[in-house]
Amino acid sequence: EAQVTQNPRYLITVTGKKLTVTCSQNMNHEYMSWYRQDPGLGLRQIYYSMNVEVTDKGDVPEGYKVSRKEKRNFPLILESPSPNQTSLYFCASSSPSRTSAFEQFFGPGTRLTVL
Amino acid sequence: DAKTTQPTSMDCAEGRAANLPCNHSTISGNEYVYWYRQIHSQGPQYIIHGLKNNETNEMASLIITEDRKSSTLILPHATLRDTAVYYCIVRVRDSRAGNNRKLIWGLGTSLAVNP
Numbered sequence: 001e002a003q004v005t006q007n008p009r010y011l012i013t014v015t016g017k018k019l020t021v022t023c024s025q026n027m028n029h030e031y032m033s034w035y036r037q038d039p040g041l042g043l044r045q046i047y048y049s050m051n052v053e054v055t056d057k058g059d060v061p062e063g064y065k066v067s068r069k070e071k072r073n074f075p076l077i078l079e080s081p082s083p084n085q086t087s088l089y090f091c092a093s094s095s096p097s098r099t100s101a102f103e104q105f106f107g108p109g110t111r112l113t114v115l
Numbered sequence: 116d117a118k119t120t121q122p123t124s125m126d127c128a129e130g131r132a133a134n135l136p137c138n139h140s141t142i143s144g145n146e147y148v149y150w151y152r153q154i155h156s157q158g159p160q161y162i163i164h165g166l167k168n169n170e171t172n173e174m175a176s177l178i179i180t181e182d183r184k185s186s187t188l189i190l191p192h193a194t195l196r197d198t199a200v201y202y203c204i205v206r207v208r209d210s211r212a213g214n215n216r217k218l219i220w221g222l223g224t225s226l227a228v229n230p
């Protein structure tokens with residue numbers, strides 16, 4: 001089954017404790033992206049990756065890191081989490097090689113609480 | 116960047132057609148209109164997209180006005196499972212990266228399908 005998986009689905013942590021949220025897709029997609037979703041603000045892009053070893057900042061990259069060593073994986077790293085990073089996080093993937101269709105497939109989400 | 120305007124919320128009776136409007140008056144000629152939906156904090160799900168012509172798939176129909184300044188998503192026979200937030204999104208080219216097709220997410224329309 002074609003899918004995007006994220007782990008963990010729920011996480012409660014404390015300020016300053018490094019964490020990683022994993023994202024994996026099995027569709028051989030080149031493009032992957034991380035979003036956060038907060039009430040009243042909609043989905044905002046954190047980082048994206050056009051392909052292996054190619055990453056770039058989205059709209060709200062501060063406090064986050066990513067890496068893309070393999071095509072299928074795109075982990076999101078919070079080196080020193082703070083309470084303002086409490087949010088619902090989504091990973092998405094897509095294959096931009098099709099010029100007209102840029103359908104993004106989303107993971108189930110990770111709800112992060114930073115105390 | 117092209118933006119979209121959608122009503123905050125709508126109601127629909129089960130079994131009836133749900134017509135969700137979207138205004139995108141600043142859309143450029145080569146920008147597509149995408150519709151996604153999000154059911155109760157799950158990952159957003161792609162529904163349909165279009166450029167100029169009306170489109171139909173197994174989930175919905177998309178009607179785009181001739182001037183392309185607005186569109187309507189039609190769910191022909193809404194069910195309770197269609198209760199969700201529906202996002203109308205215009206695909207833009209990210210000025211920071213030539214190939215990135217960033218989706219700009221608004222707050223969507225919260226559709227309630229009532230029995």
